[in-house]
Amino acid sequence: MKQKILFIMHMPPPVHGAAMVGQYIHDSKLINEKFEGHYINLTTAKNLQDIGKVGFRKFVDFVMLLHRIRKSLKTINPELVYVTPNACGGAFYKDYIVVQMIKRMGYQVVVHYHNKGVSTRQNRFLDNILYQRFFKGIKVILLSECLYSDVMKYVKREDVFVCGNGIPDITNHSTCSDVAASDHIDGKVPHVLFLSNLLISKGVVVLLNALKVLKEKGYCFVCDFVGGETVEMDAAILQNEVAKRGLEDMVVYHGRKYGKDKEAFLNAADMFVFPTFYPNECFPLVLLEAMQHHLPCVSTTEGGIPGIIDDGKTGFLVPKHDAETLAEKIQTLLSDATLRQRMGEAGREKFEKEFTLEVFEKRMAEILSDNVEC
Structure with a gap:
């Protein structure tokens, strides 16, 4: 039987780099043939202008998201949960709650970062405590070796995987005409x-x-x-x-x-x-x-x-x-x-x-x- 993975990640809309990569994973023939994939869109933003804003609607959407994740975990019982969190600020606090809930329910987590900023907040008392708890017991995927310095205070190098993004080749030629x-x-x-x-x-x-x-x-x-x-x-x-x-x-x-x-x-x-x-x-x-x-x-x-x-x-x-x-x-x-x-x-x-x-x-x-x- 295929091993089950619950993907909790950003997907369009809105359209941005992380969401496009999420869509590539969702549509990947290779990944879906190798694993039994289940997908939840992590975003609560309706468009690019909505990113970073707070409000009652987004709070309600977040509570509903937590409920959906919890229900999916109990129903699917995946071998692995893949999450694309934000690195810092208010969006990190939201994703911290998501990841901690998953860990407390006993599931293995791998997080895939499409952004950075941990090192800019690690000297703040509250953020430092939250990062220590957040990164405990999880694996991290980074887009480049250059980005390891952003999380090195909390993550051992052996717990890091590097996976650069890729895009479809739409040019249909390998050399200039x-x-x-x-x-x-x-x-x-x-x-x-x-x-x-x-x-x-x-x-x-x-x-x-x-x-x-x-x-x-x-x-x-x-x-x-x-x-x-x-x-x-x-x-x-x-x-x-x-x-x-x-x-x-x-x-x-x-x-x-x-x-x-x-x-x-x-x-x-x-x-x-x-x-x-x-x-x-x-x-x-x-x-x-x-x-x-x-x-x-x-x-x-x-x-x-x-x-x-x-x-x-x-x-x-x-x-x-x-x-x-x-x-x-x-x-x-x-x-x-x-x-x-x-x-x-x-x-x-x-x-x-x-x-x-x-x-x-x-x-x-x-x-x-x-x-x-x-």
């Missing part, structure tokens, strides 16, 4: 792509400052900003920031794009730039998308990003908030089309080796098997 390669080398104005919601912490202003440096040096380029407007930065605010730096002829905002529309920008780009310093940034799927499309990537050392980008081989890593160094690395790529192509191909090779959905599913199935057999 001759036409695409020649377009990127001969005569075309290089396109820089930023693909994310318009958040300051995603590096929007840092990138604009770097582009200003490059324009003043006489470099020619187009930077396409693709992503949703936010409360802190809408299209009008972005355009004002662009105008302040004299970049109106070089920066174009296209709004949020999905599916083939988004893929068109990835196909047209010559490099992908993502200077994030977002506090919860762990393993941006957008970098995997860029590597899938043969793009050299320039990003920061935030979270698990150093485990994605091989500095100097598949792209460049720069310090957070450092517009001058960011400009320098973009300049290197603008000046050398052959280097862009070589780094893009190296990124594609790493994507195929480490970050496809098939690789992720296989790695996850192995980790789940190891924990079920513990």
Whole structure:
């Protein structure tokens, strides 16, 4: 008989990185053939704007969630319970209650982190006590070895598994076509792509400052900003920031794009730039998308990003908030089309080796098997 696993994880809606990975697990033919999977959506948010908010409705939803989990545990009696908790703040307190209830009912737990922040709260008296109890007797899955420092105060290294995310390969080719390669080398104005919601912490202003440096040096380029407007930065605010730096002829905002529309920008780009310093940034799927499309990537050392980008081989890593160094690395790529192509191909090779959905599913199935057999 198949071993039973209860998956308590984020799934769409709303759509974000952790929810998409949850959906991949839910739909995985490999995982569902190997295990008898049962699934509960952990989220109580209705949309992205609802994340982090509190209210009576969310409290009622949480109580109902606890009831559903308790009932499912008694009915299914799983060999393992898989949970994707939040690392800190109010969302952690909610997930702490979930995990402690499961442990007290006698079930083995493995938690899979898609965010970070334990180390930022571990010196607070209450949080420290809760983390000690939370991590006792459980195994932890991290997205990158780089992220172990976030939980090392509470978790022994032998109790940690590393499983980088993966995404479906939608490109249907393993190397750039001759036409695409020649377009990127001969005569075309290089396109820089930023693909994310318009958040300051995603590096929007840092990138604009770097582009200003490059324009003043006489470099020619187009930077396409693709992503949703936010409360802190809408299209009008972005355009004002662009105008302040004299970049109106070089920066174009296209709004949020999905599916083939988004893929068109990835196909047209010559490099992908993502200077994030977002506090919860762990393993941006957008970098995997860029590597899938043969793009050299320039990003920061935030979270698990150093485990994605091989500095100097598949792209460049720069310090957070450092517009001058960011400009320098973009300049290197603008000046050398052959280097862009070589780094893009190296990124594609790493994507195929480490970050496809098939690789992720296989790695996850192995980790789940190891924990079920513990």
